Amino acid sequence: LSPGVLSRFRGALVGSVLGDCIGGEFEGAVDVPLDRVLQHLGALEDETRGDGILQYSDDTAMMRCVADSLLTRMAFDERDMARRFAKEYNLAPGRGYGSGVIQVLRKLASPHLKDVFQPAQAQFGGRGSFGNGGAMRAAPFALAFKSRADVCKYSRLGAMLTHSCSLGYNGAALQALAVHLSLQGALALPKEFINKLISEMEEMEKDEKAQLDAKALNLSEFPYCSRLHRVKELMDRNSVSIEEVISELGNGIAALQSVPTAIFCVLHCLEPRDGLPERFGGLERTISYSLALGGDTDTIACMAGAIAGAHYGIDSIPQSWQKSCEGVEEADDLARRLYNFYCLPQFEE
Numbered sequence: 001l002s003p004g005v006l007s008r009f010r011g012a013l014v015g016s017v018l019g020d021c022i023g024g025e026f027e028g029a030v031d032v033p034l035d036r037v038l039q040h041l042g043a044l045e046d047e048t049r050g051d052g053i054l055q056y057s058d059d060t061a062m063m064r065c066v067a068d069s070l071l072t073r074m075a076f077d078e079r080d081m082a083r084r085f086a087k088e089y090n091l092a093p094g095r096g097y098g099s100g101v102i103q104v105l106r107k108l109a110s111p112h113l114k115d116v117f118q119p120a121q122a123q124f125g126g127r128g129s130f131g132n133g134g135a136m137r138a139a140p141f142a143l144a145f146k147s148r149a150d151v152c153k154y155s156r157l158g159a160m161l162t163h164s165c166s167l168g169y170n171g172a173a174l175q176a177l178a179v180h181l182s183l184q185g186a187l188a189l190p191k192e193f194i195n196k197l198i199s200e201m202e203e204m205e206k207d208e209k210a211q212l213d214a215k216a217l218n219l220s221e222f223p224y225c226s227r228l229h230r231v232k233e234l235m236d237r238n239s240v241s242i243e244e245v246i247s248e249l250g251n252g253i254a255a256l257q258s259v260p261t262a263i264f265c266v267l268h269c270l271e272p273r274d275g276l277p278e279r280f281g282g283l284e285r286t287i288s289y290s291l292a293l294g295g296d297t298d299t300i301a302c303m304a305g306a307i308a309g310a311h312y313g314i315d316s317i318p319q320s321w322q323k324s325c326e327g328v329e330e331a332d333d334l335a336r337r338l339y340n341f342y343c344l345p346q347f348e349e
């Protein structure tokens with residue numbers, strides 16, 4: 001039975017928070033044996049462990065700012081969103097932000113700033129960041145906007161507040177599109193799902209700025225498309241090792257090395273997999289598998305969790321996991337409010 005739309009909305013944002021909180025344990029680890037992942041997840045079910053709640057990081061902190069801004073302004077308002085990022089960073093600077101983005105967040109706090117996109121453009125010698133910080137917080141755009149064109153447009157603009165390199169903001173659009181398609185049930189046909197993402201990215205990567213950035217960074221002409229083609233190849237194989245996934249797709253802090261990887265985690269875990277408990281549903285498999293890749297685990301699990309949560313719905317998420325993570329109730333509330341917003345008629349520009 002396929003979950004209802006509200007259940008999918010809630011699954012998306014709660015799944016994202018869970019990935020961040022649960023994945024934080026292994027962020028930066030090079031080698032994460034599946035045993036350790038299952039041990040970590042097993043501890044969530046043990047109510048006597050008493051080691052308190054798993055805290056969320058910058059991924060969730062910024063996702064909440066995006067959702068709050070879209071809901072309060074009932075549209076994309078770059079100044080409001082920028083102000084929320086800066087205020088959130090100021091209130092809780094210790095959530096594990098990327099080392100570059102901190103400079104942007106400090107500049108965004110200035111009341112005299114005229115152009116809120118300018119601080120991001122000054123990053124990394126003027127090319128802007130290609131980190132995954134735009135993508136990690138992109139899920140609310142998929143819930144707020146009805147058309148694929150709007151999801152693309154606003155998730156890119158929202159990412160540009162901190163990430164002005166095309167690899168950074170196109171990665172955010174890819175993540176938002178994956179969540180958007182998943183909300184519509186598109187993962188029922190995995191091949192079509194990936195083909196749709198490839199054709200959307202082909203359009204985005206034709207762009208002049210995208211072509212220039214790819215060249216300057218010594219990448220192939222259509223970097224996201226070529227990664228997504230690799231995802232497709234890996235889907236066709238009978239068995240894929242963790243090492244192959246890491247070498248083909250990456251597990252790093254760059255959006256290019258983590259957004260296609262998160263999408264692969266979801267696709268790979270649509271079916272039961274060796275080494276993962278049989279009692280696990282798809283969302284549990286997806287999060288476990290994302291952790292086992294190591295690298296930027298909180299962010300890859302956060303992005304995979306959002307896509308998987310949109311597919312399986314809120315009821316697929318174990319209560320014990322929800323209770324172990326900080327910010328789940330708030331994410332659930334934001335998802336319900338975004339659902340109400342989505343149900344309103346939206347005006348064409």
Ligand code: R7I
Binds near residue numbers: 130
């Ligand atoms: O992208 P960003 O917000 O970081 C997100 C990550 C997630 O894993 C979070 O969970 C958190 O841990 O951080 O922050 P940025 O500082 O913009 O980018 C992250 C890192 O990517 C930077 O600190 C750089 O190491 C690297 N990076 C670059 N390095 C060289 N040249 C990003 N862009 C560049 C670049 O153009």
Ligand code: MG
Binds near residue numbers: 057095
């Ligand atoms: Mg983080």
Ligand code: MG
Binds near residue numbers: 027297298
């Ligand atoms: Mg991270």
